[in-house]
Amino acid sequence: MTFVHLHVLSGYSLFQSTATVEALVAKAKQLGYRALALTDHQVLYGAIPFYRECQRHGLRPIIGMMADVVLDGDSGAFPLVLLAANEEGYRHLIEISTAVQMGEEKHVHEAALRRLSGGIIAITPGLNGRVESFLAAGEVAQAKETLLRYRQLFAGRLYIAIQRGERTRAPYESALLRLAEETGVPVVATNEVRYVEREDALAWRCLQAIGDGVPLAHIPEEDERYLAALDEMARRFADLPEALENSMNIANQCELHIEFGRWRLPKFPVPDGETADSYLRRLCEQGLARRVPSADARYRERLEHELHIIQTMRFSDYFLIVADVLAYARQRGILTGPGRGSAAGSLVAYALSITDVDPIEYGLLFERFLNPERVSVPDIDLDFPDDRREEVIRYVVETYGRDHVAQIITFGTFGAKAALRETAKVLGVSGREAERVMALLPNKQGVTISQWHRESAAFRRALRAL
Structure with missing residues (x-):
């Protein structure tokens, strides 16, 4: 194996991915991968289901997240991919995610990251990253300064992501490669995965439109953020084999073991002399x-x-x-x-x-x-x-103690009617037409659109008429 996907988002990144943990791991196994990362945006909600699913399929799970980071003196927060290399790194990711989710500011500051960088491997995120944004604007000096500050935070554990599609490359890629050579920061091949199959791109664009509350036409067309096969990635980076090899090097550095079955209950402060x-x-x-x-x-x-x-x-x-x-x-x-x-x-x-x-x-x-x-x-x-x-x-x-108290979370998903209603909105289908189609769905819990599409000829005809 010459490549590992290290930048992968699942449905736990709300409105940012259509991929389920189960589908991602099953597809990775089918494609011959032996390791896979999960790097949801700001959260670790999927970490344990992903870890268990990888174990079930014989894949090495790499737990990570894409955190929004603010460097001292900077005006905004920019994403950075953080991977847990070991148990220490995993604990730090938990602390970062908790601070982001529980705090008023939905990002992590450089000072906090400096304290929590142990056991973590960092990768620039590609599109929308701070370094990449500077290069896209032609501000090479600022990009280099930012990269050096990241390098101070993650000495020997920082990588520059190079992202390529089958037909596209970032216009600043050559500048990014020069920057890597000047600073000694190694490059790594990534493909920011947001859906499992190429044909899922439209569904992903619809999900983005629903999340943003805009028509589908406002979401740029693209179809390259799927879980690409090994040979595909090898073709994309045929001239940059070290970037592929570094993805393997990173995967081999990530040795996280999560222990299950042991309870960690707090102790009650009993009176002296008592147990x-x-x-x-x-x-x-x-x-x-x-x-x-x-x-x-x-x-x-x-x-x-x-x-x-x-x-x-x-x-x-x-x-x-x-x-x-x-x-x-x-x-x-x-x-x-x-x-x-x-x-x-x-x-x-x-x-x-x-x-x-x-x-x-x-x-x-x-x-x-x-x-x-x-x-x-x-x-x-x-x-x-x-x-x-x-x-x-x-x-x-x-x-x-705050570290012994946790809130329970529940995740809501679109039911069949809600999914149809929201999709109709972003596609510009009138409310009356959408209601006519939704009326054909049975009022039964758990019925999916695809299931009813197979079972109901009237439902199929109504969809074709839209």
């Missing part, structure tokens, strides 16, 4: 005496059974933390729910006032909630009023 296990037991015994004053042997045996399982599975800290959060909420007069789901089957949760349902009285099973034969992290749903939820989150952050 999490002993403190949990003491609180449970006190709580049970308070909630069930006449507790018989059934309660005592059940409590001992649950505590044994919880301690064996090392979840004492988890229960203490959940109980602490709910105690704080009640102290602040924040309404809490009575508990729902399988957690209601836990006597420990009841004794700690995490739930308000006595599992013995109602014959609820603890094993539905926590079972050593089916190892999984306990999941206790907590309910708070919408207008006071932020107070609880703030308490958790202040008590257990």
